[in-house]
Amino acid sequence: MADNTPPPNQWRTLDRDLRRLSSLEYATNAVARPMVGFGVSLAFMVLAGIGAALFFSVDGNNVIVVAAAIFGAYMALNIGANDVANNMGPAVGANALTLGGAIVIAALFESAGALLAGGDVVSTISKGIIDPQSVADTQIFIWAMMAALISSALWVNLATWVGAPVSTTHSVVGGVMGAGIAAAGFAAVNWPTMGTIAASWVISPVLGGAIAAAFLAFIKAKIIYQDDKIAAARRWVPVLIGIMVGAFSAYLALKGLKKIIKIDMGTALIIGVILGAVAYVVTAPLIHRQSEGLENRNKSLKVLFSIPLVISAALLSFAHGANDVANAVGPLAAIVHASEFGEFAGKVSIPTWVMVIGAFGISFGLVLFGPKLIRMVGSQITKLNPMRAYCVALSAAITVIVASWLGLPVSSTHIAVGGVFGVGFYREWHMERRIKKLGLSRRAAAADAGIEPLPEQERRRRKLVRRSHFMTIIAAWVITVPAAALLSGVIFLALNGVFG
Template sequence: MDLESYLWMVVIGFIIAFILAFSVGANDVANSFGTAVGSGVVTLRQACILASIFETLGSMLLGAKVGETIRKGIIDVSLYNDTVPILMAGEVSAMVGSAVWQLIASFLKLPISGTHCIVGSTIGFSMVAIGTKGVQWMQLVKIVSSWFISPLLSGLMSGLLFFVIRYFILSKDDPVPNGLRALPLFYASTIGINTFSIMYTGAPLLGLEMLPVWAIALITLAGALVCAGLVWIFVCPWMRRKIASRLKKEHALSRISDESLDKIPEEEEEAPVFKELPGAKSSNDAVLPMTEESTGELNSLANGGTVLPNGRVYGRTNSMTNGCLKSPVSNGGFSFDGHMRSDGQVYHTVHKDSGLYKDLLHKIHKGRLEDERHGSRPDNNYRHLRRNNSYTCYTAAICGMPVQPLLRSESSAPPPEDSEKLVGDTVFYSKKRLRYDSYSSYCNAVAEAEIEAEEGDVDVNLAADKREPRVPAEGVLEDCVDEDKAEKDNSQVFLLFHFLQILTACFGSFAHGGNDVSNAIGPLVALWMIYDQGGVMQDAATPVWLLFYGGVGICAGLWVWGRRVIQTMGKDLTPITPSSGFCIEVMSALTVLVASNMGVPISSTHCKVGSVVAVGWIRSRKAVDWRLFRNIFLAWFVTVPVAGLFSAAVMALFVYGILPYV
């Protein structure tokens, strides 16, 4: 069939395919290097460079096999033998629908499945063109089932590997010996899995499609053994020397830091962030319990104020700002063990021997001074906490997390189990820890406290009760410290898994290029083959230059807009460390590569998110931002119908508004 008159549709298809590849790069490529950036082993620029290389190579070497499923496995193309232009218009519509929804998701920083998008878009245009009879429903059921199986399988495998690593390496007092013994196995497994997958796929550029399976297995085993030997002979001794050198430097820096901390001038100690209340008697710990000095009776005023034993009167405007309890610097009978800011707000701190304390103390003090110098922004709004980890916990501890008082009358219901009674029978303080699931939930808590204070619905009536023992607040900080230990690798473990995670991220990017390039280029390949061959059967092999074209578009999207979803995958969903990142990368890559070789277009996004959540949950039950995960999960379900609607709308425009006049 002569299709020369439809060349304009091919040109439009190439333009839209590049936009689609751009959207895939902006969204899906975050799956590959998001964890590496989040753990700190590579910078964003380095991740973009490495991803550009390996995404392109993966698309050229592995992308052809999955592309066949996308082109011919979802709909029955033989139904379009007499209406070839309709099928060409459908391929263009599918690319438009998929690109639009992925760009919207990237703007919202939600990692969605490119496979979802292209499958939904393909079904959308087919139902407009010839109805439901054009859809191969059994193949669709197989694909849909893989969307649920892939995150569960990938998460289970990643969680199991992390459990083994934590038991044999991370939980040891000295993780270096076991870690060095395991390095050859880790490197050999990573190289072997990916080598077998590449060779079994039969990459046409390397001429590997003619090798028998036994030869591929033998070559893979030999390569893995060689890799393990090289790592044991060269990498392990070098890593042992590097770790020993790092420990010496850390010991020297710690000694210098301790000496410098002892030499802080008096005027610096009097700065707001260093100012301590009279009740703080320990120089090493700063907590916020009610001391024995605070057991004097406090009288409530009818107007909401409070009379202290020394006669000073606190009105509501003085004692509550943004929902925070305030106390004066000098108070004869009412004090706290802890610190207070220059505005009188009491807040927790951490142990002064902590390196994190020393680092954050200086940064936060500078930030406070900058805020006071440039305006009157609320104290609780100036800090930009990055993610739901101990950094958030400690920063909130040092800066001051508002404590929301809950007034209870004697006739009211008993307090909830998570409430902590601080003073008497009048006031219960919600035991909302300094730790929150995410920065967004922390901000919501601050906003709620501010609203309560502005509406005037909160009165603070302090009444000391000598019958109640004072309740120290050490537990809050102990939880923070415990979570910090669970969420961070020490320097030895960081060095052990540093390059290993980079290697697995590169292979993950390679696998992603092989699996997901078909999402961007599959419809374009179909469009080109239909135009070139004059029919719908698409029997020729996938042109390598088209795969390279898709790889270039993916890299462009990554460089321009990829940082948004990288932040979600690597930082916001759960804290990532090199050890956990290695488990996430290697097992999700294994799942994706096996599926690619089977010709099943599974979602690499589902595999990676499943691994991230599973490992994060095993590391710390509170580490996963479940609100964000819920939003991602909902986005997965609406992706297929939304992409299908966009595609159907464009297809209707072609069928009823453009093609009849061509």
């Protein structure tokens, strides 16, 4: 009987061909993956335009509103890709949430915050950046808002591409300012307000970083460096959860319930204290039960902080959706109002369909493009664990409360990323301090801090906060307003020159 078995070299040829096919398949998938995100984004923007055409009908201005809705959808996508990462990054970096889980939670809570608690009135000129009376012609006002919308979206898109978390609110502020200057000169800008916003560039991250570092120092002193870590955790973790619940309750009462009832700072703080105390009473026995059987080491502490960290990330997303999304769709709402009534106003109501574009846009942007910035904030600036990430989330809520009390406009992006920097720089300072205080070798100190020991020369080169990311982010923050303003001014002149 004849042997039909192929010779060995024939098998080698087949294997080589299969490997080529596999390589081609992998290459095709790698190329196609970004195209899927681009295709879905384009489809969403087209649907936003169609929705605007269906829900808005004023003779002569339909085309303008449809175009504004498309750019509004583009802006919302960029918010999801950039801004939302700051809320979820620490939880993902600390391994309290998977990337997929973070995306699902953020999408749900951002949308819920925008649709349920989003302010129904927004300043169309971004908190008084320009004087509406200085832009006398309604058509010029529409082009100014259109330029602000396009420029801010383009700037946030560029920042996401280079891996820099920036403030979308500051991007809108810069866009409005630049369009206002191009339309009516420098006198149209409210410079004292701009000065306050510029001060917030420094105050937001420094305050957020200081509060996060202070809580990390407290956790180290009261829990991590105690002989009986579990007993210390039973005592203090419920207190920290109570502070978190109290801070978020006051924050949401102050910022997230504007549509239902207006609450002043004093009432919000009372609500926060009451709900914080309730949270302490409820969680104390739960933490005690959860800690039973845990070993007396730092790894066990991470278990106790994981669930509160997930809850805080969800609440941050809800609060962000309730506030920042309304600011982002403000220029779109201004265009809709001016097109419908033939006039402009300092404040307008946001139509439901405009808020829907903002809510769904951030969800799509997060799912399609958010992982890059989530990884950046969560793991590439400094190493985070649940305790450190919890400090970042807690500082974000407290900083907003303090800033609101002082009347300072702050950026949630700057606060959250500043909190990550604060935790990282505190770890650097703390390790050097322990070396001097205890006389430890650098290798022993690194091991004590949970860091892989490195040779002396490499240790001098490396820091616990990556300086390259630090400088990139700071530079992006500094140039956000002037870059968006310059871009907006150019776009306004082009629009007004072509269509004016």
